[in-house]
Amino acid sequence: MCQAVWSTTVSTSEPPRVPPAGSAFLLTQLGTHAASAFAERIARLDLTPPQTGLLRVVASEPGRSQQALAQQLGTPPTRLVALVDGLEERGLLERRRNPGDRRLHAVHLGPAGEKLMGEIRDVAREHDDAVLAPLDDDERARLRELLGKLADAHGLTPGVHPGYRHLGAPDAKGAPGDQAS
């Protein structure tokens, strides 16, 4: 994917510029930046963000069914299958049949997965530091407080982030993507 762009412009130089960006736009812009920065970092472990999210969820509560995982993650079960497939091949996840109900596949972390979790945490910490680098400790604390308040008020699930696409963007000739404001 190579989305990009689509925007607005804060007054800068000579030519007339679009009205100054509001905080909501800054939020989108920074969120996008943070997301892609994380994707780059986590690629070192040969993981994509969705894979990482799945690993973390499984690590936090091993042995759940794929249905349960799909529901928590808000993704169609069908997508989870492919995701688990890829991680299972690498020994990061394991599917275990449930003797009680043989339809179920309890998903657990594989040995390699356990080891990887530590590295994932390192990368996450590193990422957080990099993003917040421009702020001092006091500013970081205030930012966290404000963001937390917003996330809370908007009902964002603590660990799960809302979908992106298909929400807006009816269709319209051109093409959707993800600017926002």
Next chain:
Amino acid sequence: MCQAVWSTTVSTSEPPRVPPAGSAFLLTQLGTHAASAFAERIARLDLTPPQTGLLRVVASEPGRSQQALAQQLGTPPTRLVALVDGLEERGLLERRRNPGDRRLHAVHLGPAGEKLMGEIRDVAREHDDAVLAPLDDDERARLRELLGKLADAHGLTPGVHPGYRHLGAPDAKGAPGDQAS
């Protein structure tokens, strides 16, 4: 598209939960939320976020070539063509041949486009208010300051937001998407 999810979880209830989300993750989460909320709002005008971004850029500096626009927006020129096509059909944009160099297409706002800009600004204001609703004036000011500092330090172009996809996500069986942290 119906991305979703992929994440981490802040300690909440009984089962062991993943480490608390850092501010960087909150940023991604809120950015995603803001983006989709904007997409929903702007859909009222029958526009997608990319279309909106293009309109704003054209409005801010009419008459530029498609190449110039593509470069500013960071999108391949080929994509701009389709985008302009759709908006031109609706009378929102106009292509005017440059008599000096007949290869160029100067892109201007059409009559309908001029009118729409006002509504776009209304929607943007409305969106900003909705996102920031949970905060009081003082908090909004502080948030804006902090976000501005971050955006600036990370070299985010004032009005244009960085791409999303293809940056991270090498390939990996499953599928990429956009969590982040």
Next chain:
DNA sequence: TATTGTTATACTCTATAACTATA
């Protein structure tokens, strides 16, 4: 008949490459 997981298929969006016209 309902449910878990799976496979197969179609669709959306975007990028890459090839082509036309001007220069």
Next chain:
DNA sequence: TATAGTTATAGAGTATAACAATA
């Protein structure tokens, strides 16, 4: 030959729908 724009093609990523196994 180089550049603006366009068209055509292909690929990545995701969702929807049909299917098999188990209950």
